[in-house]
Amino acid sequence: MKEEPRYRRIAEELRHAIAEHAYGPGGRLPSEGALAEQYGVSRGTIRQALMLLRHDGLVTSRRGTRRVVLDDAPVQDFAQMQSFARWARSIGEVPDGVVIRQGWHRADDEEQRHLRIGEGAQVFRVLRLRHLSGRPAMLERTSYPEPVGAIVEPLPTDTVSVTEFLERGGVYVADAEHTIDLVRADAEDAEHLHCLAGDPLLRERRRSTDPAGVPLEWSEDRYLPGRVAFVVHNSLASTPLTRHHTIPAPE
Amino acid sequence: MKEEPRYRRIAEELRHAIAEHAYGPGGRLPSEGALAEQYGVSRGTIRQALMLLRHDGLVTSRRGTRRVVLDDAPVQDFAQMQSFARWARSIGEVPDGVVIRQGWHRADDEEQRHLRIGEGAQVFRVLRLRHLSGRPAMLERTSYPEPVGAIVEPLPTDTVSVTEFLERGGVYVADAEHTIDLVRADAEDAEHLHCLAGDPLLRERRRSTDPAGVPLEWSEDRYLPGRVAFVVHNSLASTPLTRHHTIPAPE
DNA sequence: CAGTGGTCTAGACCACGGG
DNA sequence: CCGTGGTCTAGACCACTGC
Known part of the structure; x- marks a missing residue:
């Protein structure tokens, strides 16, 4: 059995808390400092955890205010x-x-x-x-x-x-x-x-x-159309989705 | 004019170096320590820069070996x-x-x-x-x-x-x-x-x-089909792409 | 103005890959 | 075994938000 790193386990806990509407939607997460104390880790570790949620589009983050919980939770790994x-x-x-x-x-x-x-x-x-x-x-x-x-x-x-x-x-x-x-x-x-x-x-x-x-x-x-769709989250923090030009193939 | 943070400027420089085949493709990047010294910053800052490249699928990263440059460079922000x-x-x-x-x-x-x-x-x-x-x-x-x-x-x-x-x-x-x-x-x-x-x-x-x-x-x-395609990079490090089931709409 | 997240430092220890 | 990247700490200063 592999031990998951601390920041991933914290991210998982926060994911569940959010899924059970412990904070929002639209609610504010505790500050990084508060979370660090609560979990008994340093602020850096909390930031790693929050970065995961941010990339998945689960929370916002900007300087000056607490993170805001977004309502849609695309829970898929x-x-x-x-x-x-x-x-x-x-x-x-x-x-x-x-x-x-x-x-x-x-x-x-x-x-x-x-x-x-x-x-x-x-x-x-x-x-x-x-x-x-x-x-x-x-x-x-x-x-x-x-x-x-x-x-x-x-x-x-x-x-x-x-x-x-x-x-x-x-x-x-x-x-x-x-x-x-x-x-x-x-x-x-x-x-x-x-x-x-x-x-x-x-x-x-x-x-x-x-x-x-x-x-x-x-x-x-x-x-087959109509049964599946692809969902992508894109942000200033990470831009994994790009639009590409294709040359009309003669086929 | 806004000053970009150090790690973003370093990521940009590395992007260009890679685009000009300074290392690869298939080549190895210098170690984090070496880059830190080269740019005169701490290892943490270098890691932030490399994380950007990793999310874009430009370099690999695993414990034990240097990062490897991948050949395809999806350069779009x-x-x-x-x-x-x-x-x-x-x-x-x-x-x-x-x-x-x-x-x-x-x-x-x-x-x-x-x-x-x-x-x-x-x-x-x-x-x-x-x-x-x-x-x-x-x-x-x-x-x-x-x-x-x-x-x-x-x-x-x-x-x-x-x-x-x-x-x-x-x-x-x-x-x-x-x-x-x-x-x-x-x-x-x-x-x-x-x-x-x-x-x-x-x-x-x-x-x-x-x-x-x-x-x-x-x-x-x-x-219109045939002129555009969407490209997404997905990884263990961040998973922004998900597949969703859609209910066949009666329309 | 106080409180927040963003950036950055300088260390430490560990897990892993490859010789 | 050594060198690598992954994780984590404990600080610091700054930019920004909102009161």
């Missing part, structure tokens, strides 16, 4: 964003996953670029259909570089959570970059998602990396 | 994400905006909730069409609460950047929450974006707040 199965369970749905096709291939240009691998390298491609409580929700095309692919390959095709299995194998995701846009269903999408070719889908392309910055997967996920 | 005009200029396009309709109304339920205002309150609604280098790109339906609406109302209808005007009026955005999903064009969308009713559009709903957490605007922006 990195693990839930990273794993379809975990996310589904957290919203009370039953996740499900079926491999439609998988195999080793020579990496194409896009895979070489996103997985940062050389020209001759092999990747393990998996086409997987995801259900939410029995209904098709998303079609996932994932490419794994050699070492990760070797771990994924022997998995049963109805494995619900690949992420959780990889973690047991010591593969941890630390960072992910997501690109969200819109795409039209191709014949394969249509077949598995039970829609028509040409129907619009919400697309999330994702590259996940380990703590050392080494790419672990490159995935293109296509969601 | 909060101001560019917040303002269509600024963003357009930063990618070398000419922004343009035309008000199609505007006026005061009683806030509906959604506006009351998102702008955190009472039942009788008035909002100023603006329907604005945005161009990128002359071609329609996005249709924007924004609601401003009373005080902000009063500032926006007298603006000429071809004002390119409302955000920049508001800043000159002392209205600063500090936080924004974005929800991204897919929607079908209605008759009005189709007319102004030159597409067909029913065509899919990329939708970004946004609430912006000031440093005190007071809502400044609630907006629903609909983008």
Whole structure:
């Protein structure tokens, strides 16, 4: 069992206090000094905890006044964003996953670029259909570089959570970059998602990396519209969301 | 003129050094101690600077080894994400905006909730069409609460950047929450974006707040597909991106 | 004006990675 | 084992808000 650092545990306590409306919404948090005394830690540690809440958009912070509690609490952690199965369970749905096709291939240009691998390298491609409580929700095309692919390959095709299995194998995701846009269903999408070719889908392309910055997967996920939305919090303190121009592809 | 804090200026310098491939990609940054000495500041200040780069996904960080430079540099700041005009200029396009309709109304339920205002309150609604280098790109339906609406109302209808005007009026955005999903064009969308009713559009709903957490605007922006994508960086260190379940609306 | 959060310092100890 | 970043402390001064 790992011991979480002090500031994370404090942040967790404050999260719960806020969720139970101990202060607001619109209410004011105690001052940093008061919290430091209350928890028996230094002000610096309290500030680390509050920084976490700030990045999640749970509290404001400005010089001169106490922090103000915002009403909306987007309570979701990195693990839930990273794993379809975990996310589904957290919203009370039953996740499900079926491999439609998988195999080793020579990496194409896009895979070489996103997985940062050389020209001759092999990747393990998996086409997987995801259900939410029995209904098709998303079609996932994932490419794994050699070492990760070797771990994924022997998995049963109805494995619900690949992420959780990889973690047991010591593969941890630390960072992910997501690109969200819109795409039209191709014949394969249509077949598995039970829609028509040409129907619009919400697309999330994702590259996940380990703590050392080494790419672990490159995935293109296509969601049926109307069942899922992506929420991002952006602020002066940290700006993880950017808008990108895309060249109209000739397709 | 405002003096930027030391750690922000250092982060800026490191950003440039990285952009000019002084270390990588894949290279290692100097140790925190070395940087502290080099810049003549304490290690804590260096850590603040590096934290900024980490949140943007520019460098890794793990105990035991030096930080590693990642190759992709998403160089875009909060101001560019917040303002269509600024963003357009930063990618070398000419922004343009035309008000199609505007006026005061009683806030509906959604506006009351998102702008955190009472039942009788008035909002100023603006329907604005945005161009990128002359071609329609996005249709924007924004609601401003009373005080902000009063500032926006007298603006000429071809004002390119409302955000920049508001800043000159002392209205600063500090936080924004974005929800991204897919929607079908209605008759009005189709007319102004030159597409067909029913065509899919990329939708970004946004609430912006000031440093005190007071809502400044609630907006629903609909983008023509293929010209824009949203990019988010997510990590164990901060998780601003979440996936949300939406109830299939009967509309 | 007093109280707040923002910045910064100069230390300390520890957990972890890699040789 | 050494060097690294992660955590934490106990101070200090300043900028800003709100009374």
